[in-house]
Amino acid sequence: MNRKRPVHLRPLDEILNPVVGAAISFSLVIVMWFLLTRNATGAALFPSPEQVAAAFQRIVREGYLGSPLGQSIKISLQRIALGWSVCILLGVILGFAMNASAVVRDAVMPWLAFYRPLPPLAYLSLIVLWLGVGETSKITLLVLAGLPPVMIGTMTALQAVRPERVEAFRSMGVGPWQTLAQLYFPTALPAILVSVRISFGACFAALIGAEMIASESGIAWMVIAATNRGATDVAMVGVLLMSAIALAVDMALRLLQTHLVPWTKHEQ
Amino acid sequence: MATRERRRRQPRGPLTAGKFPTVSVVSVVTGLCAWAAIASSGLLSKILLPPPSEMWRVAGILFSQGYAGVSFWTNYGVSLLRLAEGFGLAVVIGTTLGIAMGRNRVISNLIYPLIEVYRPLPALAYFTLLVLALGTGEASKIAVLTLGGLPPVLLATREAAATVRQDRVEAARSMGLSPIRILMIVILPSCLPEIITGARIGFGLCFTTLVAAEMIAANSGLGWMTYQAGQYAESSVLVIGLIVMGFTGIVADLGFRLLYRRLTPWVGKA
Structure with missing residues (x-):
């Protein structure tokens, strides 16, 4: 420098x-x-730190609108865990399939190109019409929201597998599954981890939207319910908790990146 | 440097190829025919899968008379205007702050931690706070779009501004250029490829945020229209809304690629 x-x-x-x-x-x-929040105009709407701290203590003790805080957090975490893991699994498999076969890639690409820029919340109503208002539609939404980055990330990463290495594996008589596990997967892993982080962002955003629009439970439901009832201090507690969850997961994934793929440089 | 160039030339997304392989055409045509066949067979209710004829009819009404008394084009225009304002601000602020942070480490050390902390947060999470602070009007919506689209633009610009070739800056300075001119003639053009790439990602985030914000707290716009249609199980309107959004996204993406090619023709040719 x-x-x-x-x-x-x-x-x-x-x-x-x-x-x-x-x-x-x-x-x-x-x-x-x-x-x-000291001055008179803001204090009415925007909660002060003391109000938020008091609200936090209150909802830890009593919950909000009959839902214990721990319960709300647990429900949201379960939804994101299920949706996100299905999304990673499906995305990696599809990414591998799209890299392996040009036919699959060409067949999937136009649909992907169209649906990828769509905001997930926009098609939530359609999913709800098909699958009802229950958990299935929320999980489906999360999967669809987080899928494109994983699919495209995995596929792009696999294209970087050097042909001479594939030849080397083949000439040494390594079977296809072992080549997959020992050549393709490790090569793609750094990019897969990056896309998994991006996909968490998309899944989490979709979860919050879904809970705000079409749910009776979860941490984002608590925020929107509190906002609609003018309980801005409770809403603020919820926003801070959501932020804490997002930051914790993001940091955990960064740690995972540095531990699993220490050979790559992590910019973001 | 070599890896940098190579990375830029790699395909960035499904549309980058810019060609239409036969399989893709077959896939799309088959999909559309399957939709038409299943929807017209009456196996599924019109609500679950509106047949093309029905969609055509509804599209005619929607584009001429509007939805729920509001012209479709007004809704679309409102959404595009919000998008332009929010995204425009994100690009202006992101570029300015990004260059300031890339060129000055004190500014970077002060602002970067804040960006890193709020970046992983979904925009909807802090949208509630923005509504509390700025009211339910346009200001809070524009603010949430700006904040949502800011991080990719800012971080890409910062990275680019910090790695502008020093010999070029020195050369410009030795030729007596003022700091402002160095900024405009050397630094800004050097950062342009990354700014456009960051803006493209940022636009996607803005678009997603826009629809979400319109669904939760608005009574106009494309997001509001599709949400209403969903609430009343008017699938045709909903699907038309989705198609319009999809094409808006595709057109915007094409626009960014065109911009990238036109404004930074030197990338990948050095």
């Missing part, structure tokens, strides 16, 4: 390293929250 900066910025640059920078900006946000 021989980037040239104005002289007066240099010492600041060394003092303000990423850790200090993060500390400063996060404290700034929290202080702003305290200050902005």
